[in-house]
Amino acid sequence: MTDLAALAETIRRHEAAQGQPISRLGYFCAPFRPAEGPFADRVIKVYRGMDDAAMLERLAAAHDDYVAALLETGVPMPETAFHLLEMEGARVPVIVQEALPEASLMRPLMQVAPRDETLAMMEAAGQVIARFWNAADRFDTRIGFHPSIRNFAIVDGVAMFYDTFPPLIHYSRDEMGRMLLLFSEKRLMRLIGPFMKARVTGIQDEWYSPPETLVGLVGSACRLRPEHAEAYLSWGRDFAAREMPRWADEAIAGMQEAPRLPGYWTGFRKLLGLQGEPNV
Structure with missing residues (x-):
């Protein structure tokens, strides 16, 4: 089970250090992989927070359904989890995904x-x-x-x-x-x-x-x-x-x-x- 407090701290440290994202495409976010710590084997994707609680809950449910549908149709995927993190007084969508080479x-x-x-x-x-x-x-x-x-x-x-x-x-x-x-x-x-x-x-x-x-x-x-x-x-x-x-x-x-x-x-x-x- 994901330690959400540790995940939030990992994101804060990354933002404070202004670390380099591993992708520059960045339409929705700039994914990063921590150099150390409990998420060193994961890619973390942090999206824009919203005030609309109903929208965020729907998003979380849709993401779970989508991952399940992809797996059900035989799409090979790394382990992927969606979280709504409480950060700086806002709920922020975060995806944590097994890092691929x-x-x-x-x-x-x-x-x-x-x-x-x-x-x-x-x-x-x-x-x-x-x-x-x-x-x-x-x-x-x-x-x-x-x-x-x-x-x-x-x-x-x-x-x-x-x-x-x-x-x-x-x-x-x-x-x-x-x-x-x-x-x-x-x-x-x-x-x-x-x-x-x-x-x-x-x-x-x-x-x-x-x-x-x-x-x-x-x-x-x-x-x-x-x-x-x-x-x-x-x-x-x-x-x-x-x-x-x-x-x-x-x-x-x-x-x-x-x-x-x-x-x-x-x-x-x-x-x-x-x-x-x-x-x-």
């Missing part, structure tokens, strides 16, 4: 590995995507998945998924759009986001679409290693027909050429200074 993170591996090894990693991640969507209709609720390259690690040939926030379960499209604004670590996004609500809300649509999650994975690979784009596109078309036949036509149509990020999302990334670092 830094050398196993898929994105940096994809950047340097030979073509055939990158294709093996794509197959491992694709199998997780297919496994999730082929089983997801057992849930009588809106559920999504965000299997980008930066959200996987490759451990002994298995793609481990580790991004559980926001929990993509139970929330309507409009509610999830508000979540993207409320929990953004970037104050600028929280200020300008409401004026571009439709576009912010649209960020999530790929996460709830089986073919688009596969197309998104292939598109990321093509951007990382453009010299191998044709190999990735060929793999993606074959994989869709082989492992995701229900959505093959739409997925294959999206992989005739290297997929591109929507213009509004690349614009947000530039505006906020976000980089494609692993979101561990």
Whole structure:
């Protein structure tokens, strides 16, 4: 059982020391791994606190349900726990997750590995995507998945998924759009986001679409290693027909050429200074 007092103290010490996060992406938070202490084998993700107790309780319940759903559909994951910590008079959402070896993170591996090894990693991640969507209709609720390259690690040939926030379960499209604004670590996004609500809300649509999650994975690979784009596109078309036949036509149509990020999302990334670092 997690020692919440020790967890709170670990977070306070990290903030006081202004330690370096292990990811610079930081849309929702900057995860960190303590150098010592009881959580030295864990990654800690601290999100924005809220005054709305009902919202936080719903968030905690949704996160528990989402982790359970991912595991039920066969998505390999490190041990993951969600807590609402009392800190400085506020309740703060915190995720504590078993740390994966830094050398196993898929994105940096994809950047340097030979073509055939990158294709093996794509197959491992694709199998997780297919496994999730082929089983997801057992849930009588809106559920999504965000299997980008930066959200996987490759451990002994298995793609481990580790991004559980926001929990993509139970929330309507409009509610999830508000979540993207409320929990953004970037104050600028929280200020300008409401004026571009439709576009912010649209960020999530790929996460709830089986073919688009596969197309998104292939598109990321093509951007990382453009010299191998044709190999990735060929793999993606074959994989869709082989492992995701229900959505093959739409997925294959999206992989005739290297997929591109929507213009509004690349614009947000530039505006906020976000980089494609692993979101561990």
